[in-house]
Amino acid sequence: MAKTRNWWGxxxxxxxxxxxxxxxxxxxxxxxxxxxWVIWNKELDSESTTQITVxxxxxxxxxxxxxxxxxxxxxxTDPIHISPILADRPIVARPATSLNILPGEQVExxxxxxxxxxxxxxxxxxxxxxxxxxxxxxxxxxxxxxEGELCYAKYTDARVNLEQIxxxxxxxxxxxxxxxxxxxxxxxxxxxxxxxxxxxYADEQQDFWTQEVEITYHSDNDKAxxxxxxxxxxxxxxxxxxxSDARQISDNHHFVKSxxxxxx
Amino acid sequence: xxxxxSTISLMEQLHxxxxxxxxxxxxxxxxxxxxxxTAVLRIDFANLGPHGKxxxxxxxxxGIFILMLFSALRELGFDLSVILGAAGILSVAIGFASQTxxxxxxxxxFLMMERPFSIADVIRVGDTTGEVISIDLLSVKLRTxxxxxxxxxxxxxxxxxxxxxxxxxxxxxxxxIGIAYKEDIxxxxxxxxxxxxxxxxxxxxxxxxxxxxxxxxxxxxxxxSVWSKRxxxxxxxxxxxxxxxxxxxxxxxxIPFPHLSIYSGEATKPMPVTxxxxxxxxxxxxxxKTSSEKL
Numbered sequence: 438m439a440k441t442r443n444w445w446g447x448x449x450x451x452x453x454x455x456x457x458x459x460x461x462x463x464x465x466x467x468x469x470x471x472x473x474w475v476i477w478n479k480e481l482d483s484e485s486t487t488q489i490t491v492x493x494x495x496x497x498x499x500x501x502x503x504x505x506x507x508x509x510x511x512x513x514t515d516p517i518h519i520s521p522i523l524a525d526r527p528i529v530a531r532p533a534t535s536l537n538i539l540p541g542e543q544v545e546x547x548x549x550x551x552x553x554x555x556x557x558x559x560x561x562x563x564x565x566x567x568x569x570x571x572x573x574x575x576x577x578x579x580x581x582x583x584e585g586e587l588c589y590a591k592y593t594d595a596r597v598n599l600e601q602i603x604x605x606x607x608x609x610x611x612x613x614x615x616x617x618x619x620x621x622x623x624x625x626x627x628x629x630x631x632x633x634x635x636x637x638y639a640d641e642q643q644d645f646w647t648q649e650v651e652i653t654y655h656s657d658n659d660k661a662x663x664x665x666x667x668x669x670x671x672x673x674x675x676x677x678x679x680x681s682d683a684r685q686i687s688d689n690h691h692f693v694k695s696x697x698x699x700x701x
Numbered sequence: 702x703x704x705x706x707s708t709i710s711l712m713e714q715l716h717x718x719x720x721x722x723x724x725x726x727x728x729x730x731x732x733x734x735x736x737x738x739t740a741v742l743r744i745d746f747a748n749l750g751p752h753g754k755x756x757x758x759x760x761x762x763x764g765i766f767i768l769m770l771f772s773a774l775r776e777l778g779f780d781l782s783v784i785l786g787a788a789g790i791l792s793v794a795i796g797f798a799s800q801t802x803x804x805x806x807x808x809x810x811f812l813m814m815e816r817p818f819s820i821a822d823v824i825r826v827g828d829t830t831g832e833v834i835s836i837d838l839l840s841v842k843l844r845t846x847x848x849x850x851x852x853x854x855x856x857x858x859x860x861x862x863x864x865x866x867x868x869x870x871x872x873x874x875x876x877x878i879g880i881a882y883k884e885d886i887x888x889x890x891x892x893x894x895x896x897x898x899x900x901x902x903x904x905x906x907x908x909x910x911x912x913x914x915x916x917x918x919x920x921x922x923x924x925x926s927v928w929s930k931r932x933x934x935x936x937x938x939x940x941x942x943x944x945x946x947x948x949x950x951x952x953x954x955x956i957p958f959p960h961l962s963i964y965s966g967e968a969t970k971p972m973p974v975t976x977x978x979x980x981x982x983x984x985x986x987x988x989x990k991t992s993s994e995k996l
Contacts, residue, residue, distance in 0.1 A: 574900075
């Protein structure tokens with residue numbers, strides 16, 4: 438499939454120019470005025486399978502009935518930086534049916550998770566726009582309704598075969614290695630993917646990938662070792678380029694969480 | 702010279718020095734306590750919410766001020782052990798005289814120790830729901846959502862049931878729905894599940910709950926319970942009701958209003974109802990003169 442050129446990176450707009458990022462009918466438009474950035478956000482309920490394209494417009498007449506936000510600055514001469522970024526909360530993924538991992542075995546799963554559209558001014562750290570292409574449904578992951586954490590769900594499946602995952606322009610694939618070092622069989626019904634801690638890469642075909650996540654179920658206690666591989670995954674086509682850093686920094690890429698907070 | 706000496710001796714007799722020294726200690730103490738209590742908040746303590754900050758400020762202020770008060774009393778020549786002894790006897794007398802206040806005070810201390818809620822929480826006490834703006838020794842102050850200031854004595858807080866609405870991060874909204882008897886309940890269950898799945902504020906987990914409450918007088922009553930993030934509770938409730946109404950209208954599912962059937966019983970024949978209209982009803986004037994004259 439022919440790929441268009443990158444829709445992310447540094448973007449410069451002429452005065453009054455409008456740039457539109459479209460994913461089918463889902464559109465995000467940015468206009469540069471003399472002292473303000475105007476952002477239109479046209480949301481869509483269903484997921485589009487098309488690629489993300491960037492177009493330029495001269496007038497905003499097509500967005501006249503859409504809600505918009507205005508961001509005032511002293512001058513808009515700074516270039517803007519557009520980047521895809523992973524979700525701001527963990528993502529709950531489910532295999533088609535529950536998976537049983539026998540003691541001493543390890544499996545590799547692939548999880549496809551939705552991307553957010555991030556716009557920053559080149560010299561400022563604070564983002565102006567941070568919105569999902571398709572907002573996933575809210576969900577809760579935890580042993581009870583009293584303890585646990587809010588996450589996102591829906592539109593996310595965990596697959597054992599990489600071929601079964603449809604590659605889309607607004608999704609990233611995370612390889613997850615699960616090792617069972619316990620003496621009991623590990624039953625996986627849900628996986629809590631720590632998306633805010635992951636870095637986003639793109640391969641030469643512009644498919645998005647994240648770092649590899651390794652979850653180890655130890656025999657001595659209920660703790661699960663969660664390790665984020667600091668290197669880009671050895672998947673995809675050609676070299677991997679770092680697109681965006683993790684939203685939150687994890688310490689030493691290795692932190693221990695309770696097994697109940699990672700697998701369910 | 703003699704005059705000055707006599708003035709000084711007079712002042713000593715009247716304890717002017719001691720009194721002014723005590724006053725000075727009190728005034729300085731007040732300001733020191735005030736400054737120290739404000740300064741202690743500047744230090745960024747980990748995990749200290751607005752409630753903890755208020756408690757810490759009060760503890761520092763009263764701690765310093767009471768110490769200063771004691772030293773001022775000592776300056777005045779009071780023996781503290783005697784004062785404390787007298788205070789013991791006095792407190793019994795005061796306790797009897799002001800039972801309600803004392804009970805509120807004790808309840809307040811228990812409330813602070815138990816901490817069922819803290820400042821900025823939303824609580825429901827009896828019929829009153831509001832945001833906690835302060836927890837004091839005698840009472841808890843609330844701001845209701847129609848912007849009224851409500852003072853609830855601590856004694857009644859201890860005695861009655863208090864519900865904290867903002868304790869846990871997620872909440873369940875119970876939607877009461879009625880459908881007509883002719884409708885297929887399984888189809889309705891499927892429609893409701895679809896509406897919940899499409900609503901992005903509705904949590905996927907815990908799963909929405911479908912409960913068939915029973916057969917009502919005019920409808921089959923259903924409770925559909927959906928979970929949301931605490932902050933989205935009202936939005937979810939509103940959007941779910943709207944979306945359910947739309948989905949029901951689309952699938953021709955009837956939401957019945959109360960019906961009243963008139964039945965004359967087994968023994969008697971059904972009540973005959975006949976309509977006679979020689980003229981079209983609408984053509985007849987309401988204030989028909991001739992008919993009203995006949996009457």
